[in-house]
Amino acid sequence: MNWEIVAGVEVHVELSTHTKIFCGCANAFGAEPNTLICPVCTGMPGALPVLNRQVVEYALRAGLALDCDIARRTAFDRKNYFYPDLPKAYQISQLHRPICQNGGLEIETPTGSKRIGIRQIHMEEDAGKLIHHPTQPCTLADYNRCGVPLLEIVSRPDFTAAHEVIAYLESLREILLFLGVSDCKMQEGSLRVDLNVSVRRKGSGEQGIPTEMKNISSFQSVGRAMVWEGARQIQLLESGGEVLRETRRWDDGKHQGFVLRSKGGAEDYRYLPDPDLPILEITQEQVEQLRSTLPELPRNKRARYQREMGLSSQDARTLTTSREVAALFEKTTALCQHPQEAVNLIVGDLARLCTETATLPENLQVDAAKLAALIAMIRSGKINRTVGKEVLEQIFFRDADPVVYVAQKGLAMVDDPALMEAAVRQVMEENPKSVADYQSGKEKAFGYLVGQTMRSLKGKGDPALINGILRELLKG
Amino acid sequence: MKIDSALLEGLQERSRLRLTQEERKDFQAGAALLLDEISRLSHLEPEGLAGAGSPSRCVNVLREDAVEPFAGPDAILAQAPDRGGRYIRVPKTVDQGGKV
Numbered sequence: 412m413n414w415e416i417v418a419g420v421e422v423h424v425e426l427s428t429h430t431k432i433f434c435g436c437a438n439a440f441g442a443e444p445n446t447l448i449c450p451v452c453t454g455m456p457g458a459l460p461v462l463n464r465q466v467v468e469y470a471l472r473a474g475l476a477l478d479c480d481i482a483r484r485t486a487f488d489r490k491n492y493f494y495p496d497l498p499k500a501y502q503i504s505q506l507h508r509p510i511c512q513n514g515g516l517e518i519e520t521p522t523g524s525k526r527i528g529i530r531q532i533h534m535e536e537d538a539g540k541l542i543h544h545p546t547q548p549c550t551l552a553d554y555n556r557c558g559v560p561l562l563e564i565v566s567r568p569d570f571t572a573a574h575e576v577i578a579y580l581e582s583l584r585e586i587l588l589f590l591g592v593s594d595c596k597m598q599e600g601s602l603r604v605d606l607n608v609s610v611r612r613k614g615s616g617e618q619g620i621p622t623e624m625k626n627i628s629s630f631q632s633v634g635r636a637m638v639w640e641g642a643r644q645i646q647l648l649e650s651g652g653e654v655l656r657e658t659r660r661w662d663d664g665k666h667q668g669f670v671l672r673s674k675g676g677a678e679d680y681r682y683l684p685d686p687d688l689p690i691l692e693i694t695q696e697q698v699e700q701l702r703s704t705l706p707e708l709p710r711n712k713r714a715r716y717q718r719e720m721g722l723s724s725q726d727a728r729t730l731t732t733s734r735e736v737a738a739l740f741e742k743t744t745a746l747c748q749h750p751q752e753a754v755n756l757i758v759g760d761l762a763r764l765c766t767e768t769a770t771l772p773e774n775l776q777v778d779a780a781k782l783a784a785l786i787a788m789i790r791s792g793k794i795n796r797t798v799g800k801e802v803l804e805q806i807f808f809r810d811a812d813p814v815v816y817v818a819q820k821g822l823a824m825v826d827d828p829a830l831m832e833a834a835v836r837q838v839m840e841e842n843p844k845s846v847a848d849y850q851s852g853k854e855k856a857f858g859y860l861v862g863q864t865m866r867s868l869k870g871k872g873d874p875a876l877i878n879g880i881l882r883e884l885l886k887g
Numbered sequence: 888m889k890i891d892s893a894l895l896e897g898l899q900e901r902s903r904l905r906l907t908q909e910e911r912k913d914f915q916a917g918a919a920l921l922l923d924e925i926s927r928l929s930h931l932e933p934e935g936l937a938g939a940g941s942p943s944r945c946v947n948v949l950r951e952d953a954v955e956p957f958a959g960p961d962a963i964l965a966q967a968p969d970r971g972g973r974y975i976r977v978p979k980t981v982d983q984g985g986k987v
Protein backbone atom coordinates (compact mmCIF):
# COMPACT_ATOMS: atom_id res chain seq x y z
CA MET A 412 0.00 0.00 0.00
CA ASN A 413 1.17 3.54 -0.69
CA TRP A 414 1.04 5.49 2.51
CA GLU A 415 1.88 9.09 3.24
CA ILE A 416 2.95 10.45 6.61
CA VAL A 417 1.36 13.78 7.49
CA ALA A 418 2.55 15.98 10.34
CA GLY A 419 1.75 19.25 12.01
CA VAL A 420 3.93 20.99 14.55
CA GLU A 421 3.19 22.88 17.74
CA VAL A 422 6.08 25.03 18.86
CA HIS A 423 6.18 26.58 22.33
CA VAL A 424 8.62 29.43 22.74
CA GLU A 425 9.37 31.12 26.03
CA LEU A 426 9.51 34.86 25.56
CA SER A 427 12.54 36.93 26.56
CA THR A 428 10.66 39.26 28.87
CA HIS A 429 11.99 40.46 32.21
CA THR A 430 8.92 39.18 34.06
CA LYS A 431 6.29 36.49 33.85
CA ILE A 432 3.12 36.89 31.83
CA PHE A 433 0.69 37.78 34.64
CA CYS A 434 2.86 38.82 37.62
CA GLY A 435 6.03 40.71 38.47
CA CYS A 436 8.15 37.62 39.25
CA ALA A 437 11.40 37.51 37.30
CA ASN A 438 11.45 35.37 34.18
CA ALA A 439 14.82 33.68 34.68
CA PHE A 440 16.25 30.25 33.98
CA GLY A 441 18.27 28.26 36.52
CA ALA A 442 17.24 29.91 39.82
CA GLU A 443 16.92 27.95 43.09
CA PRO A 444 13.66 25.94 43.02
CA ASN A 445 10.52 27.80 44.12
CA THR A 446 12.21 31.17 44.65
CA LEU A 447 10.60 33.01 41.68
CA ILE A 448 7.02 32.49 42.79
CA CYS A 449 4.20 34.63 44.14
CA PRO A 450 0.47 34.27 44.94
CA VAL A 451 -0.47 34.94 41.28
CA CYS A 452 1.70 32.34 39.57
CA THR A 453 0.99 29.72 42.25
CA GLY A 454 -2.75 30.31 42.03
CA MET A 455 -3.43 31.47 45.58
CA PRO A 456 -7.07 32.33 46.24
CA GLY A 457 -7.85 35.97 45.54
CA ALA A 458 -4.72 36.70 43.52
CA LEU A 459 -5.41 38.49 40.24
CA PRO A 460 -3.36 38.17 37.05
CA VAL A 461 -2.48 41.30 35.04
CA LEU A 462 -1.16 40.92 31.51
CA ASN A 463 2.42 41.93 30.69
CA ARG A 464 2.43 44.56 27.90
CA GLN A 465 5.68 43.21 26.45
CA VAL A 466 4.15 39.77 25.90
CA VAL A 467 1.48 41.29 23.68
CA GLU A 468 4.08 43.21 21.69
CA TYR A 469 6.18 40.08 21.17
CA ALA A 470 3.14 38.07 20.11
CA LEU A 471 2.21 40.75 17.58
CA ARG A 472 5.76 40.94 16.23
CA ALA A 473 5.80 37.17 15.72
CA GLY A 474 2.34 37.25 14.13
CA LEU A 475 3.30 39.98 11.67
CA ALA A 476 6.59 38.30 10.75
CA LEU A 477 4.69 35.06 10.13
CA ASP A 478 2.16 36.75 7.89
CA CYS A 479 -0.80 36.27 10.26
CA ASP A 480 -4.11 38.09 10.59
CA ILE A 481 -4.10 40.02 13.86
CA ALA A 482 -7.22 39.83 16.01
CA ARG A 483 -8.82 43.16 16.84
CA ARG A 484 -10.23 41.68 20.07
CA THR A 485 -8.44 38.87 21.82
CA ALA A 486 -9.08 37.14 25.13
CA PHE A 487 -7.79 34.46 27.46
CA ASP A 488 -9.38 31.14 28.40
CA ARG A 489 -8.85 28.69 31.20
CA LYS A 490 -7.73 25.23 30.16
CA ASN A 491 -8.59 22.93 33.03
CA TYR A 492 -6.57 19.86 33.76
CA PHE A 493 -5.49 17.79 36.74
CA TYR A 494 -1.74 17.68 36.87
CA PRO A 495 0.59 19.08 39.53
CA ASP A 496 2.72 21.15 37.14
CA LEU A 497 0.17 23.97 37.49
CA PRO A 498 -0.95 24.47 41.08
CA LYS A 499 -4.22 26.22 40.22
CA ALA A 500 -5.38 23.23 38.12
CA TYR A 501 -5.86 25.29 34.98
CA GLN A 502 -3.61 27.00 32.49
CA ILE A 503 -4.38 30.47 31.22
CA SER A 504 -4.26 30.13 27.47
CA GLN A 505 -6.18 31.24 24.37
CA LEU A 506 -8.60 28.96 22.56
CA HIS A 507 -11.57 30.98 21.36
CA ARG A 508 -9.88 34.24 20.43
CA PRO A 509 -6.16 33.76 19.74
CA ILE A 510 -4.14 36.88 19.03
CA CYS A 511 -2.92 35.76 15.57
CA GLN A 512 -4.37 33.40 12.96
CA ASN A 513 -3.99 32.23 9.35
CA GLY A 514 -0.32 32.86 8.77
CA GLY A 515 2.34 30.98 6.88
CA LEU A 516 6.02 30.44 6.42
CA GLU A 517 7.93 29.68 3.21
CA ILE A 518 10.48 26.90 3.53
CA GLU A 519 13.11 25.69 1.08
CA THR A 520 12.83 22.05 0.00
CA PRO A 521 14.86 20.09 -2.56
CA THR A 522 12.00 20.59 -5.01
CA GLY A 523 11.58 24.32 -4.43
CA SER A 524 9.90 26.50 -1.86
CA LYS A 525 6.76 25.41 -0.01
CA ARG A 526 4.41 27.44 2.17
CA ILE A 527 3.55 25.88 5.53
CA GLY A 528 0.31 27.22 6.94
CA ILE A 529 0.23 28.57 10.49
CA ARG A 530 -3.20 28.03 11.99
CA GLN A 531 -2.72 30.27 14.99
CA ILE A 532 -0.36 31.83 17.47
CA HIS A 533 -1.58 32.27 20.99
CA MET A 534 -0.26 33.55 24.30
CA GLU A 535 -0.27 31.37 27.37
CA GLU A 536 1.53 30.73 30.63
CA ASP A 537 4.11 28.00 31.03
CA ALA A 538 3.65 25.25 33.61
CA GLY A 539 6.06 24.35 36.40
CA LYS A 540 8.80 21.81 36.09
CA LEU A 541 8.33 18.29 37.44
CA ILE A 542 11.15 15.95 38.30
CA HIS A 543 9.98 12.36 38.45
CA HIS A 544 11.93 10.57 41.16
CA PRO A 545 13.72 7.55 39.63
CA THR A 546 13.22 5.21 42.59
CA GLN A 547 10.68 6.67 45.00
CA PRO A 548 6.97 6.94 44.19
CA CYS A 549 7.03 10.73 44.16
CA THR A 550 7.46 13.70 41.86
CA LEU A 551 9.20 16.97 42.80
CA ALA A 552 7.62 20.23 41.64
CA ASP A 553 9.42 23.52 40.98
CA TYR A 554 7.00 26.37 40.21
CA ASN A 555 9.60 28.94 39.07
CA ARG A 556 8.54 28.29 35.48
CA CYS A 557 4.83 28.70 36.23
CA GLY A 558 3.66 31.83 34.46
CA VAL A 559 6.67 32.26 32.20
CA PRO A 560 5.19 33.72 29.00
CA LEU A 561 4.85 31.38 26.04
CA LEU A 562 3.80 31.72 22.47
CA GLU A 563 2.33 28.56 21.02
CA ILE A 564 2.74 28.54 17.26
CA VAL A 565 0.49 25.92 15.69
CA SER A 566 1.15 24.88 12.11
CA ARG A 567 -1.35 23.28 9.79
CA PRO A 568 -0.75 19.59 9.02
CA ASP A 569 1.18 20.53 5.88
CA PHE A 570 4.32 18.43 6.33
CA THR A 571 4.77 15.23 4.38
CA ALA A 572 8.51 14.70 4.94
CA ALA A 573 10.85 14.96 7.91
CA HIS A 574 13.18 17.39 6.11
CA GLU A 575 10.26 19.79 5.68
CA VAL A 576 9.66 19.83 9.43
CA ILE A 577 13.35 20.46 10.09
CA ALA A 578 13.48 23.28 7.50
CA TYR A 579 10.36 24.84 9.06
CA LEU A 580 11.77 24.69 12.57
CA GLU A 581 15.11 26.14 11.50
CA SER A 582 13.41 28.95 9.65
CA LEU A 583 11.00 29.66 12.50
CA ARG A 584 13.86 29.73 15.01
CA GLU A 585 15.83 32.18 12.85
CA ILE A 586 12.84 34.50 12.58
CA LEU A 587 12.15 34.46 16.31
CA LEU A 588 15.83 35.14 17.04
CA PHE A 589 15.90 38.05 14.57
CA LEU A 590 12.74 39.47 16.13
CA GLY A 591 14.43 39.25 19.53
CA VAL A 592 11.34 37.70 21.13
CA SER A 593 13.02 34.52 22.44
CA ASP A 594 16.48 33.05 22.83
CA CYS A 595 15.08 29.77 21.40
CA LYS A 596 17.42 27.56 23.44
CA MET A 597 16.11 24.01 23.16
CA GLN A 598 18.56 22.80 25.81
CA GLU A 599 16.98 25.20 28.33
CA GLY A 600 13.45 24.44 27.21
CA SER A 601 12.79 27.89 25.77
CA LEU A 602 11.85 26.25 22.45
CA ARG A 603 9.87 23.03 22.64
CA VAL A 604 8.40 21.03 19.81
CA ASP A 605 5.39 18.72 19.81
CA LEU A 606 4.68 16.77 16.69
CA ASN A 607 1.25 15.59 15.52
CA VAL A 608 1.61 12.61 13.21
CA SER A 609 -0.98 10.77 11.18
CA VAL A 610 -0.90 8.63 8.06
CA ARG A 611 -3.15 8.36 5.02
CA ARG A 612 -3.16 6.62 1.69
CA LYS A 613 -1.35 8.70 -0.91
CA GLY A 614 -3.64 10.92 -2.89
CA SER A 615 -6.63 10.28 -0.63
CA GLY A 616 -6.51 13.74 0.95
CA GLU A 617 -8.04 12.22 4.09
CA GLN A 618 -6.93 13.08 7.58
CA GLY A 619 -5.94 10.10 9.72
CA ILE A 620 -6.16 10.00 13.50
CA PRO A 621 -3.11 11.86 14.81
CA THR A 622 -0.97 11.05 17.79
CA GLU A 623 1.05 13.69 19.57
CA MET A 624 4.78 13.15 20.17
CA LYS A 625 6.35 15.02 23.07
CA ASN A 626 9.81 15.21 24.66
CA ILE A 627 11.58 15.96 21.39
CA SER A 628 14.97 17.42 22.18
CA SER A 629 16.43 18.51 18.85
CA PHE A 630 15.34 19.36 15.32
CA GLN A 631 16.99 16.20 14.01
CA SER A 632 15.10 14.06 16.52
CA VAL A 633 11.84 15.63 15.28
CA GLY A 634 12.58 14.02 11.94
CA ARG A 635 13.38 10.66 13.53
CA ALA A 636 10.22 10.75 15.65
CA MET A 637 8.06 11.54 12.62
CA VAL A 638 9.46 8.66 10.58
CA TRP A 639 9.24 6.17 13.48
CA GLU A 640 5.69 7.10 14.45
CA GLY A 641 4.52 7.09 10.84
CA ALA A 642 5.96 3.60 10.36
CA ARG A 643 4.29 2.38 13.58
CA GLN A 644 0.89 3.65 12.46
CA ILE A 645 1.23 2.16 8.97
CA GLN A 646 2.17 -1.23 10.43
CA LEU A 647 -0.74 -1.02 12.86
CA LEU A 648 -3.29 -0.14 10.17
CA GLU A 649 -1.99 -2.76 7.75
CA SER A 650 -2.35 -5.43 10.40
CA GLY A 651 -5.98 -4.45 10.94
CA GLY A 652 -5.41 -2.33 14.03
CA GLU A 653 -6.61 1.12 14.84
CA VAL A 654 -4.63 4.27 15.69
CA LEU A 655 -5.65 5.69 19.04
CA ARG A 656 -5.64 9.39 19.82
CA GLU A 657 -2.89 9.50 22.40
CA THR A 658 0.07 11.50 23.62
CA ARG A 659 3.38 9.70 23.24
CA ARG A 660 6.84 10.33 24.61
CA TRP A 661 9.76 10.17 22.19
CA ASP A 662 12.92 8.54 23.55
CA ASP A 663 15.68 9.56 21.16
CA GLY A 664 18.27 7.32 22.86
CA LYS A 665 16.11 4.23 22.33
CA HIS A 666 14.85 5.60 19.01
CA GLN A 667 11.32 4.70 20.05
CA GLY A 668 8.07 6.30 21.15
CA PHE A 669 6.09 5.29 24.25
CA VAL A 670 2.50 5.88 25.25
CA LEU A 671 2.26 8.67 27.80
CA ARG A 672 -1.50 9.07 28.11
CA SER A 673 -4.68 8.93 26.09
CA LYS A 674 -5.36 12.31 24.58
CA GLY A 675 -8.49 14.20 25.35
CA GLY A 676 -10.35 16.49 23.00
CA ALA A 677 -10.78 20.22 23.64
CA GLU A 678 -14.05 19.46 25.52
CA ASP A 679 -12.10 17.46 28.12
CA TYR A 680 -10.21 20.60 29.06
CA ARG A 681 -13.47 22.44 29.78
CA TYR A 682 -12.17 25.69 28.34
CA LEU A 683 -13.96 28.75 29.60
CA PRO A 684 -13.26 32.47 29.23
CA ASP A 685 -11.01 33.63 32.05
CA PRO A 686 -13.10 36.06 34.08
CA ASP A 687 -10.02 37.61 35.71
CA LEU A 688 -8.51 38.92 32.50
CA PRO A 689 -10.29 41.64 30.52
CA ILE A 690 -10.55 41.63 26.75
CA LEU A 691 -7.59 43.03 24.88
CA GLU A 692 -8.33 45.37 21.98
CA ILE A 693 -5.69 45.95 19.32
CA THR A 694 -5.95 48.91 16.96
CA GLN A 695 -4.85 49.15 13.35
CA GLU A 696 -2.48 51.98 14.37
CA GLN A 697 -0.76 49.72 16.89
CA VAL A 698 -0.36 47.02 14.30
CA GLU A 699 1.04 49.39 11.67
CA GLN A 700 3.37 51.01 14.16
CA LEU A 701 4.76 47.59 15.11
CA ARG A 702 4.98 46.50 11.50
CA SER A 703 7.15 49.55 10.74
CA THR A 704 9.64 48.50 13.43
CA LEU A 705 10.05 44.88 12.31
CA PRO A 706 13.64 44.06 11.41
CA GLU A 707 14.61 42.73 8.01
CA LEU A 708 14.04 38.97 8.28
CA PRO A 709 16.71 36.37 7.49
CA ARG A 710 15.16 35.18 4.23
CA ASN A 711 15.02 38.75 2.89
CA LYS A 712 18.53 39.45 4.11
CA ARG A 713 19.86 36.40 2.30
CA ALA A 714 18.23 37.50 -0.94
CA ARG A 715 19.63 41.03 -0.57
CA TYR A 716 23.14 39.83 0.24
CA GLN A 717 23.15 37.76 -2.94
CA ARG A 718 21.48 40.39 -5.12
CA GLU A 719 23.27 43.53 -3.97
CA MET A 720 26.58 42.24 -2.68
CA GLY A 721 27.13 39.25 -4.93
CA LEU A 722 27.58 36.78 -2.07
CA SER A 723 27.13 33.05 -2.61
CA SER A 724 23.96 31.49 -1.20
CA GLN A 725 26.10 29.49 1.23
CA ASP A 726 27.82 32.62 2.60
CA ALA A 727 24.49 34.47 2.80
CA ARG A 728 22.99 31.56 4.75
CA THR A 729 25.91 31.31 7.17
CA LEU A 730 25.80 35.05 7.90
CA THR A 731 22.08 35.00 8.64
CA THR A 732 22.00 32.14 11.10
CA SER A 733 22.30 34.73 13.84
CA ARG A 734 21.11 38.30 14.22
CA GLU A 735 24.40 39.32 15.85
CA VAL A 736 26.58 37.90 13.10
CA ALA A 737 24.45 39.51 10.38
CA ALA A 738 24.68 42.87 12.18
CA LEU A 739 28.46 42.55 12.51
CA PHE A 740 28.75 41.75 8.80
CA GLU A 741 26.58 44.69 7.76
CA LYS A 742 28.41 47.19 9.98
CA THR A 743 31.82 45.97 8.84
CA THR A 744 30.81 46.09 5.18
CA ALA A 745 29.38 49.59 5.54
CA LEU A 746 32.74 50.76 6.90
CA CYS A 747 35.11 48.87 4.60
CA GLN A 748 32.96 48.69 1.44
CA HIS A 749 34.24 45.19 0.67
CA PRO A 750 31.54 42.63 1.50
CA GLN A 751 33.51 39.61 0.30
CA GLU A 752 36.50 40.52 2.49
CA ALA A 753 34.13 40.90 5.44
CA VAL A 754 32.56 37.50 4.67
CA ASN A 755 35.97 35.83 4.43
CA LEU A 756 36.98 37.21 7.78
CA ILE A 757 33.69 36.50 9.60
CA VAL A 758 32.75 33.15 8.08
CA GLY A 759 36.37 31.97 8.03
CA ASP A 760 38.76 32.91 10.81
CA LEU A 761 36.28 34.55 13.17
CA ALA A 762 33.94 31.55 13.00
CA ARG A 763 36.92 29.29 13.73
CA LEU A 764 37.81 31.35 16.81
CA CYS A 765 34.18 31.16 17.99
CA THR A 766 34.17 27.38 17.59
CA GLU A 767 37.50 26.95 19.36
CA THR A 768 36.38 29.07 22.32
CA ALA A 769 32.74 27.85 22.33
CA THR A 770 31.57 31.45 21.92
CA LEU A 771 27.91 31.71 21.00
CA PRO A 772 26.95 34.32 18.39
CA GLU A 773 24.91 36.28 20.95
CA ASN A 774 28.02 36.60 23.13
CA LEU A 775 30.32 37.66 20.31
CA GLN A 776 31.84 41.04 21.10
CA VAL A 777 33.91 42.21 18.19
CA ASP A 778 34.03 45.83 17.10
CA ALA A 779 33.03 46.20 13.43
CA ALA A 780 35.25 49.29 13.11
CA LYS A 781 38.27 47.22 14.09
CA LEU A 782 37.41 44.50 11.59
CA ALA A 783 37.03 47.17 8.90
CA ALA A 784 40.43 48.65 9.82
CA LEU A 785 41.98 45.18 9.60
CA ILE A 786 40.42 44.61 6.18
CA ALA A 787 41.73 48.00 5.00
CA MET A 788 45.28 47.07 6.06
CA ILE A 789 45.09 43.72 4.27
CA ARG A 790 43.69 45.25 1.10
CA SER A 791 46.22 48.08 0.96
CA GLY A 792 49.04 45.56 1.35
CA LYS A 793 50.16 47.03 4.64
CA ILE A 794 49.98 43.55 6.19
CA ASN A 795 49.70 40.15 4.58
CA ARG A 796 46.93 37.62 5.29
CA THR A 797 49.04 35.56 7.66
CA VAL A 798 49.66 38.59 9.84
CA GLY A 799 45.97 39.43 9.39
CA LYS A 800 45.03 36.20 11.19
CA GLU A 801 47.28 37.13 14.12
CA VAL A 802 45.76 40.62 14.30
CA LEU A 803 42.23 39.17 14.21
CA GLU A 804 43.06 36.97 17.21
CA GLN A 805 44.22 40.06 19.08
CA ILE A 806 40.93 41.81 18.26
CA PHE A 807 38.94 38.74 19.32
CA PHE A 808 40.73 37.98 22.59
CA ARG A 809 41.96 41.44 23.68
CA ASP A 810 39.83 43.93 21.77
CA ALA A 811 43.15 45.26 20.43
CA ASP A 812 43.27 48.20 18.04
CA PRO A 813 44.61 46.62 14.81
CA VAL A 814 46.47 49.73 13.63
CA VAL A 815 48.20 50.23 17.00
CA TYR A 816 48.98 46.51 17.35
CA VAL A 817 50.59 46.27 13.89
CA ALA A 818 52.69 49.39 14.57
CA GLN A 819 53.79 48.25 18.03
CA LYS A 820 54.77 44.77 16.87
CA GLY A 821 56.39 45.96 13.65
CA LEU A 822 54.19 43.72 11.54
CA ALA A 823 53.75 46.05 8.57
CA MET A 824 55.00 44.78 5.23
CA VAL A 825 58.45 45.91 4.09
CA ASP A 826 57.75 48.23 1.17
CA ASP A 827 61.21 49.76 0.79
CA PRO A 828 62.69 48.34 -2.48
CA ALA A 829 66.28 48.95 -1.28
CA LEU A 830 65.66 46.92 1.87
CA MET A 831 64.07 44.12 -0.13
CA GLU A 832 66.95 44.08 -2.64
CA ALA A 833 69.45 43.89 0.22
CA ALA A 834 67.55 40.92 1.66
CA VAL A 835 67.48 39.14 -1.74
CA ARG A 836 71.22 39.71 -2.27
CA GLN A 837 71.98 38.35 1.18
CA VAL A 838 69.97 35.18 0.49
CA MET A 839 71.72 34.67 -2.87
CA GLU A 840 75.14 34.99 -1.20
CA GLU A 841 74.18 32.46 1.46
CA ASN A 842 72.73 29.95 -1.06
CA PRO A 843 75.14 29.78 -4.01
CA LYS A 844 74.08 26.21 -4.87
CA SER A 845 70.44 27.19 -5.30
CA VAL A 846 71.49 30.15 -7.47
CA ALA A 847 73.58 27.83 -9.64
CA ASP A 848 70.72 25.27 -9.80
CA TYR A 849 68.29 27.92 -11.01
CA GLN A 850 70.73 29.24 -13.55
CA SER A 851 71.22 25.71 -14.88
CA GLY A 852 67.44 25.43 -15.42
CA LYS A 853 66.07 24.08 -12.15
CA GLU A 854 62.98 26.29 -11.64
CA LYS A 855 62.31 24.72 -8.22
CA ALA A 856 65.35 26.52 -6.80
CA PHE A 857 63.63 29.86 -7.50
CA GLY A 858 60.84 29.07 -5.10
CA TYR A 859 63.32 28.08 -2.45
CA LEU A 860 65.16 31.41 -2.79
CA VAL A 861 61.84 33.36 -2.57
CA GLY A 862 60.96 31.40 0.57
CA GLN A 863 64.33 32.14 2.15
CA THR A 864 63.95 35.85 1.40
CA MET A 865 60.45 35.90 2.94
CA ARG A 866 61.87 34.16 5.95
CA SER A 867 64.63 36.72 6.36
CA LEU A 868 61.99 39.48 6.17
CA LYS A 869 59.91 37.63 8.81
CA GLY A 870 57.02 37.13 6.41
CA LYS A 871 56.61 40.85 5.80
CA GLY A 872 57.93 41.02 2.25
CA ASP A 873 55.62 41.44 -0.73
CA PRO A 874 56.03 38.15 -2.66
CA ALA A 875 55.42 39.83 -6.03
CA LEU A 876 58.12 42.41 -5.43
CA ILE A 877 60.55 39.78 -4.16
CA ASN A 878 59.90 37.69 -7.26
CA GLY A 879 60.67 40.62 -9.56
CA ILE A 880 63.88 41.64 -7.76
CA LEU A 881 65.12 38.05 -7.54
CA ARG A 882 64.55 37.37 -11.25
CA GLU A 883 66.43 40.55 -12.19
CA LEU A 884 69.40 39.73 -9.97
CA LEU A 885 69.54 36.09 -11.10
CA LYS A 886 69.79 37.26 -14.71
CA GLY A 887 72.90 39.22 -13.90
CA MET B 888 -28.84 14.15 31.91
CA LYS B 889 -27.80 10.54 32.23
CA ILE B 890 -24.25 9.84 33.38
CA ASP B 891 -23.54 6.47 31.81
CA SER B 892 -20.63 4.15 32.64
CA ALA B 893 -18.51 5.24 29.66
CA LEU B 894 -18.78 8.91 30.63
CA LEU B 895 -18.04 8.05 34.24
CA GLU B 896 -14.94 6.05 33.22
CA GLY B 897 -13.70 8.99 31.17
CA LEU B 898 -14.26 11.43 34.02
CA GLN B 899 -12.44 9.15 36.45
CA GLU B 900 -9.47 8.91 34.13
CA ARG B 901 -9.26 12.66 33.51
CA SER B 902 -9.55 13.55 37.16
CA ARG B 903 -7.29 10.68 38.29
CA LEU B 904 -9.89 9.45 40.76
CA ARG B 905 -10.73 5.87 41.67
CA LEU B 906 -14.31 5.56 42.84
CA THR B 907 -15.82 2.65 44.71
CA GLN B 908 -19.15 1.20 43.50
CA GLU B 909 -20.91 3.11 46.24
CA GLU B 910 -19.17 6.37 45.28
CA ARG B 911 -20.00 5.80 41.63
CA LYS B 912 -23.71 5.60 42.46
CA ASP B 913 -23.54 8.78 44.52
CA PHE B 914 -21.56 10.57 41.85
CA GLN B 915 -23.92 9.52 39.06
CA ALA B 916 -26.96 10.76 40.95
CA GLY B 917 -25.31 14.00 42.11
CA ALA B 918 -23.75 14.88 38.76
CA ALA B 919 -27.04 14.19 36.92
CA LEU B 920 -28.84 16.57 39.26
CA LEU B 921 -26.20 19.24 38.72
CA LEU B 922 -26.26 18.90 34.95
CA ASP B 923 -30.06 19.00 34.87
CA GLU B 924 -29.88 22.27 36.73
CA ILE B 925 -27.33 23.65 34.28
CA SER B 926 -29.42 22.45 31.33
CA ARG B 927 -32.14 24.88 32.40
CA LEU B 928 -29.92 27.55 30.78
CA SER B 929 -30.94 26.17 27.42
CA HIS B 930 -34.46 27.50 28.05
CA LEU B 931 -33.13 31.05 27.95
CA GLU B 932 -33.53 32.98 24.73
CA PRO B 933 -30.24 34.77 24.03
CA GLU B 934 -31.36 35.85 20.55
CA GLY B 935 -30.15 39.37 19.86
CA LEU B 936 -27.87 39.53 22.88
CA ALA B 937 -24.17 40.17 22.25
CA GLY B 938 -21.78 37.58 23.67
CA ALA B 939 -20.05 38.87 26.78
CA GLY B 940 -16.68 37.23 26.19
CA SER B 941 -15.66 38.57 29.55
CA PRO B 942 -17.67 39.47 32.63
CA SER B 943 -15.68 42.67 32.97
CA ARG B 944 -16.35 45.88 31.05
CA CYS B 945 -12.66 46.79 31.30
CA VAL B 946 -10.42 46.44 28.28
CA ASN B 947 -6.65 46.58 27.86
CA VAL B 948 -5.58 46.27 31.49
CA LEU B 949 -1.86 45.82 31.13
CA ARG B 950 1.22 46.19 33.28
CA GLU B 951 4.78 47.17 32.39
CA ASP B 952 7.43 44.46 32.13
CA ALA B 953 9.20 45.42 35.37
CA VAL B 954 10.30 42.96 38.04
CA GLU B 955 8.44 43.22 41.35
CA PRO B 956 9.74 40.29 43.37
CA PHE B 957 7.39 38.78 45.90
CA ALA B 958 8.82 38.96 49.42
CA GLY B 959 7.48 35.67 50.70
CA PRO B 960 8.11 32.68 48.44
CA ASP B 961 9.06 30.69 51.55
CA ALA B 962 5.64 31.39 53.03
CA ILE B 963 4.06 29.84 49.94
CA LEU B 964 6.40 26.88 50.17
CA ALA B 965 5.45 26.44 53.82
CA GLN B 966 1.84 25.77 52.72
CA ALA B 967 2.88 22.70 50.73
CA PRO B 968 1.60 19.44 52.24
CA ASP B 969 4.93 17.73 51.59
CA ARG B 970 8.38 18.97 50.62
CA GLY B 971 11.77 17.67 49.48
CA GLY B 972 14.26 20.47 50.08
CA ARG B 973 12.95 23.48 48.17
CA TYR B 974 10.77 21.27 45.98
CA ILE B 975 7.13 20.49 46.59
CA ARG B 976 6.66 16.74 46.76
CA VAL B 977 3.60 15.21 45.10
CA PRO B 978 2.56 11.64 44.31
CA LYS B 979 4.27 10.23 41.23
CA THR B 980 2.37 11.22 38.11
CA VAL B 981 4.09 9.48 35.25
CA ASP B 982 5.15 5.97 34.45
CA GLN B 983 8.35 6.69 32.52
CA GLY B 984 8.35 3.27 30.91
CA GLY B 985 5.04 3.06 29.13
CA LYS B 986 4.11 0.72 26.31
CA VAL B 987 5.42 1.16 22.80
